[in-house]
Amino acid sequence: MGLSSGRKESPVELPEALKAAKAFHGHLGPNVTIGLRMGRIIVGRLGDTPFSYHIRCFTGKTPPISCVMDGLQLSTPCTVGNGGIEIMECGEARVVALDKTGRTVEVRLRSEISERIEKEYDPKHEETLPLALWEMSEESLFEVREDMG
Numbered sequence: 001m002g003l004s005s006g007r008k009e010s011p012v013e014l015p016e017a018l019k020a021a022k023a024f025h026g027h028l029g030p031n032v033t034i035g036l037r038m039g040r041i042i043v044g045r046l047g048d049t050p051f052s053y054h055i056r057c058f059t060g061k062t063p064p065i066s067c068v069m070d071g072l073q074l075s076t077p078c079t080v081g082n083g084g085i086e087i088m089e090c091g092e093a094r095v096v097a098l099d100k101t102g103r104t105v106e107v108r109l110r111s112e113i114s115e116r117i118e119k120e121y122d123p124k125h126e127e128t129l130p131l132a133l134w135e136m137s138e139e140s141l142f143e144v145r146e147d148m149g
């Protein structure tokens with residue numbers, strides 16, 4: 001980064017989904033980003049028809065882990081307000097989506113990623129880690145279990 005140019009380092013352009021998360025959630029942290037990725041996995045397996053399934057969110061209601069829930073609300077048809085998200089007070093980065101036919105999709109954040117978030121989260125460069133998590137593969141972030149009922 002040449003300081004001689006006299007220009008400020010331009011901020012990294014965020015992908016649209018992360019911009020939307022930041023606008024809705026108030027900041028862009030790692031947990032809302034994890035929620036977005038979890039929601040995309042669920043929609044990929046169960047679709048995006050409103051009221052066709054609901055999600056049990058095991059984060060509880062205390063930030064920062066509860067920030068996962070806002071990512072889910074943005075990326076799936078399920079919200080707290082429409083009754084599609086049931087909050088379980090477990091403090092775990094884990095969600096289970098269940099549809100009416102008995103199909104379930106469980107998405108659990110890998111423990112090494114939880115540890116990485118604890119270690120690398122830096123409020124001064126808050127968007128660095130979310131961008132890295134956004135780029136990672138599903139397999140490296142999550143354990144996904146499907147039961148087709």
Ligand SMILES: [Zn+2]
Pocket residue numbers: 025027029031032063064067
């Ligand atoms: Zn947050």
